[in-house]
Amino acid sequence: MKIFVIDDDPFALHLVSHQLRALGFRQISVFERARDAVEELDRDPAAASLILLDLQMPDMDGIEVVRHLAQQHYDGGLILVSGEDQRVLATASAVARARALDVRGFITKPVTPDQLRRVIEAPAHRSAPRIPRKRYEPEEIQRAIANNELVNHYQPKVEFATGRVTGVEALVRWQHPVDGLVFPEQFVGVAEEHRLIDPLTRAVLRGALAQAREWQDDGLILTVAVNVSVDNLVALDFPDFIERAVREAGVSNKQLVLEVTETRLMTNVLLALDILTRLRLKHISLSIDDFGTGHSSLAQLRNIPFDELKIDRGFVHGANRDTSAHAILEASLGVARQLGLKTVAEGVETLSDWQLMQSLNCDVAQGYFVTRPIPVEAFASWHIAWDKRVSSLVPS
Numbered sequence: 001m002k003i004f005v006i007d008d009d010p011f012a013l014h015l016v017s018h019q020l021r022a023l024g025f026r027q028i029s030v031f032e033r034a035r036d037a038v039e040e041l042d043r044d045p046a047a048a049s050l051i052l053l054d055l056q057m058p059d060m061d062g063i064e065v066v067r068h069l070a071q072q073h074y075d076g077g078l079i080l081v082s083g084e085d086q087r088v089l090a091t092a093s094a095v096a097r098a099r100a101l102d103v104r105g106f107i108t109k110p111v112t113p114d115q116l117r118r119v120i121e122a123p124a125h126r127s128a129p130r131i132p133r134k135r136y137e138p139e140e141i142q143r144a145i146a147n148n149e150l151v152n153h154y155q156p157k158v159e160f161a162t163g164r165v166t167g168v169e170a171l172v173r174w175q176h177p178v179d180g181l182v183f184p185e186q187f188v189g190v191a192e193e194h195r196l197i198d199p200l201t202r203a204v205l206r207g208a209l210a211q212a213r214e215w216q217d218d219g220l221i222l223t224v225a226v227n228v229s230v231d232n233l234v235a236l237d238f239p240d241f242i243e244r245a246v247r248e249a250g251v252s253n254k255q256l257v258l259e260v261t262e263t264r265l266m267t268n269v270l271l272a273l274d275i276l277t278r279l280r281l282k283h284i285s286l287s288i289d290d291f292g293t294g295h296s297s298l299a300q301l302r303n304i305p306f307d308e309l310k311i312d313r314g315f316v317h318g319a320n321r322d323t324s325a326h327a328i329l330e331a332s333l334g335v336a337r338q339l340g341l342k343t344v345a346e347g348v349e350t351l352s353d354w355q356l357m358q359s360l361n362c363d364v365a366q367g368y369f370v371t372r373p374i375p376v377e378a379f380a381s382w383h384i385a386w387d388k389r390v391s392s393l394v395p396s
């Protein structure tokens with residue numbers, strides 16, 4: 001096992017590497033600057049299979065390191081170390097898990113050999129082993145968009161109080177001629193890096209709006225939510241494009257929700273703010289996605305005219321067993337209520353997730369417990385089945 005120990009305190013580094021050697025580990029690299037560790041992993045992604053990460057560091061804090069590791073698709077284990085209270089550790093590990101990192105556990109300082117042994121011997125937490133997935137070339141993605149190979153799947157949003165289906169989120173998939181159904185994490189990032197996110201978003205939007213119109217013709221008024229990348233929010237004609245697309249589809253502006261991810265939003269605030277405000281003036285709804293995983297999220301909430309807050313699944317699923325996640329949930333719901341935002345819980349996977357969020361008066365549920373995202377052909381039969389299931393899930 002190749003171990004990285006990252007801590008700005010030379011004494012702590014010395015202590016931990018000594019303890020690791022006493023436990024029989026030989027390949028240990030220590031870093032006083034997190035940046036050096038991240039750069040080392042950039043050069044050689046296999047340089048570490050286990051990382052012990054101190055959360056409080058001056059040059060790059062632990063949450064930033066977590067973000068870099070996720071971007072690098074680091075797939076070794078991660079142990080979080082902190083001198084702060086348990087809550088900071090639990091929050092950081094929820095963030096890391098939300099970013100699909102394999103968090104083996106956390107340690108509070110001072111580190112003891114017993115603590116170390118316990119977390120190192122803990123089994124991998126992640127449910128499924130990460131198979132290295134194929135990344136696609138921008139040319140292939142461009143061709144896929146041009147050939148209409150992108151399809152939307154839809155995941156319902158339902159009210160906790162009534163069980164009523166109020167809308168759906170459109171989630172893009174690529175019906176690849178050879179590889180079958182390809183998921184967004186394998187091509188959305190590449191599209192963002194190569195200026196293809198605009199045509200991608202526009203294709204998804206047109207599909208979602210056309211679908212909203214079909215449902216409307218069948219007597220079902222649903223909102224459709226589309227994920228918007230921050231890179232979409234630098235095109236000044238974006239609000240006009242949106243308005244035109246809504247009009248052409250023949251639905252109301254109020255039926256469209258744009259979901260924006262808070263972490264990436266922060267980098268380009270001014271221009272994004274301009275565009276978001278214009279969208280809002282056109283009565284397009286704005287939703288802040290993955291809430292809880294970002295940096296200065298609360299400050300931005302005041303500036304940006306959001307209508308809806310989606311609590312990241314890292315804080316929802318399993319929160320009944322996790323007091324820190326529970327505290328974050330209550331705080332997020334409180335902020336949302338004060339600002340008059342509708343709240344959506346992502347990642348409602350189990351009956352106990354459903355019951356907890358319902359008891360906390362969250363407005364809307366989305367997650368595997370209701371259904372996974374489904375192709376449009378499956379929607380009507382899912383809806384019938386859900387209506388039968390719902391009476392046992394809502395107060396009578």
Ligand code: C2E
Binds near residue numbers: 155184226229349368
């Ligand atoms: P997201 O916006 O957070 O979307 C929710 C993701 O969580 C979906 O993954 C969905 O399948 C998954 N999910 C839903 N319920 C549950 C649950 O109960 N438990 C768990 N563990 N997961 C659940 P998906 O479809 O693979 O999408 C991944 C991400 O890709 C999305 O995250 C979104 O950020 C991005 N994405 C999807 N479609 C688009 C798109 O059209 N444009 C852009 N820019 N990004 C997209």
Ligand code: CA
Binds near residue numbers: 169289
């Ligand atoms: Ca979303």
Ligand code: CA
Binds near residue numbers: 289290310312313346
């Ligand atoms: Ca999310």
